[in-house]
């Protein structure tokens with residue numbers, strides 16, 4: 171319960187008390203919202219939304235629907251990736267004026283592959299209070315049911331570049347990381363992504379979590395090659411999280427240095443093609459990657 175000394179005089183507007191009895195101080199509240207199932211919203215998020223003077227959001231129609239489902243009526247202002255920098259000044263001024271400001275994206279946690287970062291940085295710069303109201307995030311929801319035994323480590327990469335070359339370079343960089351890679355991707359690009367994973371990473375276990383918390387929630391598990399065959403790409407719709415599980419100890423221990431050493435040793439006795447095949451089978455890393463390194467080694471030697 172609030173302490174007596176905190177109760178303002180009768181002429182002042184009533185302070186807002188959260189469920190926990192904490193006073194909601196003026197500041198920017200970064201509120202996570204459902205990623206599909208409307209019931210996935212915390213009591214505290216509803217408290218703060220009810221207490222807000224203004225709710226800034228990516229799309230006023232989307233957040234408006236959420237608020238009306240919970241009987242909350244608020245002033246909504248659009249604030250998306252194009253406007254958040256511009257909006258920052260008025261939001262900071264409002265906080266200085268004692269206002270409670272909420273920022274929400276369309277779904278999930280703001281700032282996680284979503285707008286919010288520039289606004290939040292501007293508020294920090296201005297020494298305004300910034301406070302998280304945690305809740306759903308598709309990446310965490312997918313990881314929570316992955317049942318990954320090898321390691322609890324994961325690396326969130328969000329959306330990768332749409333161009334295959336740039337994507338492949340990233341896969342190559344993280345090839346030997348002993349952690350699950352967590353990616354967001356549009357359904358129409360899944361097939362292309364799977365074939366890049368197949369080419370660069372090889373037969374690693376993949377989980378695709380589709381439409382989490384929604385009616386048609388579905389999980390696919392298999393190697394990239396198996397999933398390309400299993401998924402009906404023409405009808406593959408909805409939102410997805412892609413998890414690339416860590417390789418075996420053997421695979422992850424094969425960094426560039428170790429590949430180069432093995433290639434140098436193999437190429438002393440074998441042809442380049444034979445050496446690539448041998449190191450690829452020893453390491454479990456695709457021939458394409460090993461071949462690229464072998465060419466580089468050859469170039470350095472000549």
Ligand code: SAM
Nearest residue numbers: 278279282284307308354355381382409410411
């Ligand atoms: N900020 C959000 C979060 O915390 O998860 C992510 C927003 S990002 C613009 C949208 C992407 O998140 C989608 O393209 C998809 O990859 C993933 N996503 C969001 N909701 C999802 C769901 N219900 N099921 C699977 N993936 C989802």
